Structures are given as structure tokens and as C-alpha cells.
Amino acid sequence: MQRRKKSDHRRFWIIAGINLLLSPLVLYALLCLSRPPRTNQEQILFNGVVYQRRALSTPRLVMMHIVTVDLTAAGVKPLVTPGIPNQEQGTTKARTTTEFLREFQLQLAINASYFYPFRENNPWDYYPHSGDIAYPLGDAIANGSRYAKPQQSRGVVCFSPKNVAKILASGQCPQDTVQGVAGKEILVTDGKPVISQLPDDQPYSRVVVAVNKEGTKLWLIIVDGKQPFYSDGLTIPELSKTVADLGVYTALKMDGGGSTTLAVTTSDGVKVLNAPIHTHVPMRERPVANHLGFFALNRESGRRGRRDEGG
Numbered sequence: 001m002q003r004r005k006k007s008d009h010r011r012f013w014i015i016a017g018i019n020l021l022l023s024p025l026v027l028y029a030l031l032c033l034s035r036p037p038r039t040n041q042e043q044i045l046f047n048g049v050v051y052q053r054r055a056l057s058t059p060r061l062v063m064m065h066i067v068t069v070d071l072t073a074a075g076v077k078p079l080v081t082p083g084i085p086n087q088e089q090g091t092t093k094a095r096t097t098t099e100f101l102r103e104f105q106l107q108l109a110i111n112a113s114y115f116y117p118f119r120e121n122n123p124w125d126y127y128p129h130s131g132d133i134a135y136p137l138g139d140a141i142a143n144g145s146r147y148a149k150p151q152q153s154r155g156v157v158c159f160s161p162k163n164v165a166k167i168l169a170s171g172q173c174p175q176d177t178v179q180g181v182a183g184k185e186i187l188v189t190d191g192k193p194v195i196s197q198l199p200d201d202q203p204y205s206r207v208v209v210a211v212n213k214e215g216t217k218l219w220l221i222i223v224d225g226k227q228p229f230y231s232d233g234l235t236i237p238e239l240s241k242t243v244a245d246l247g248v249y250t251a252l253k254m255d256g257g258g259s260t261t262l263a264v265t266t267s268d269g270v271k272v273l274n275a276p277i278h279t280h281v282p283m284r285e286r287p288v289a290n291h292l293g294f295f296a297l298n299r300e301s302g303r304r305g306r307r308d309e310g311g
Contacts, residue, residue: 046296048073075297083147115289138182
């Protein structure tokens, strides 16, 4: 009897140990299954806002998300994450993209500028966390107030008081800009892809903002990456050609990698439309320095999309 108890005790600890070892793999698998399916989709999100999901098989497995925004549509207005009032110039409070949506009651948003400081060692050791101080790189204007210093090497997307968008390689938005934010390289100019001179460019997660010649139509292009067997991403030359093929006039590359996030407010709350991967964890959002978001109206009601109440 005593021997049987010892055997049962040993068996219990073996099973418990196996379950403990397998639990991270099970959790990882569940997170992978929660990613958007590799199927094509197109839908109208809001008045003047159309979303497409494209599952590509060439040049490799790639998931692409394209949002087309009609800047002339009623209710459509941009918003860049504001700086921190009465703080050192160029500072913001880091937020995830869904936190940005909730806080400012927006309908759609992406991550925007490159920023510092930044580290990503493991799922527990990274910076910034939500609420930490961050410094966006390049020009940043929110509600007509410039809070970060322009840099010539970083292209900008700028919105005028009449809701006209421009992408400029100069690195600085015009004086009357209402909302403006910096990215980095210009990928498309005059409708043609810019040839990249970057050596050893590898497929990666990407975020792009593009406009038409009149500045009345805007594209948000999000490419998932760093996720084998789901989406490996695109190189910069591939990205430039893909974006130019959409018919854009000018395009600007924003921060990518683990920052890559597209989120929307729905009737059921805030939802991430792509597959972000922060600290190697699928569907985990990275807190970033700033964002580019949009107010929009529901087609049916003509009212702003309902704010998420889920907390």
C-alpha cells in the first residue's frame, strides 16, 4: 500500500512537471491561432474608410492590411498623439495603439514615429512600458502644436486645416500644419517606387502612410512580419513596388518591426486588425511614442464609432 502511494505521488509530480513544461507552448499556440486568418477580406469600416486584408503567397507568405481613407468624407479627421504638457520638448507618454484609441476616442489608428529609448530583451525586460517617457524622432505636431524637433533625414506626413495631406521629404511640416508626424524613408514619389540603396535588406514588418497627388486620399499599409509560416514580411524594394502598385502618389515608411499595429474601434470594443509581435509574443502590442489616428463616422448612424467600454 505504501509502495503504491509512493508510485502515485511520483506519477503526480511527473504529470505536473510535463504540464508546466508544455504550458508555454500551449499558450504560444493559442496566441498564434488568435491571429487574423490568412484569407482575403474587404469591408467598409466607417464613412470614407475602407479596409482590405490580403493574404499573399509570393514572394513569400505575407499578410498585408490596407486602409483607404477619404479625407473629404464627413467626419474624417486625423489626430497625432500629443506631447506631454509642461514637460521637456519632444516627450510623450508611451501607449499601445489600442490604448491611444481608447484614450482619445478615435475610430482607427496605427503606430507612427521611430523613437528612443528602446530595448527588447525578453517578454519581461523591455522599454518603454505603457506610461513611460518616450522621445519620438523627427517632426511631431498635434492640434497645431509642434512638440518634437524636425530632422531632415526623416520624411513627414502633414495635414492642413482643410484636411489635405502632404508627404514631404524635407523633414518639416509647413507652419499651418494641424497634425503632422515623421517617419523615415520616402518609398514612392511621383507615383514611382524609390530604389533603395540599403544593403542586405531582409523581409520585415512594415508600416507605410501614402497619399494621392491632391492630398485628399490616404492609405495606411501594414505588413505583418517576423512570423514564419504566417507572414515573413517584405523587403524595402518589395514594399516600395507593392505600395506604388496601389496607385499612390507619395509614400512614407513609418516605424515597423514589433511596433507594427493597426487597430480599430468596433461596436464590440477596440480590435487589432493585424498580427503585432512584441518581445516575440504573437498578438502582443508594443507601447510606442506616438500614433496617427482618425476620427470617423459610422455609415448607418452618422455618429462617431462607440468607444470601447471593456477597459
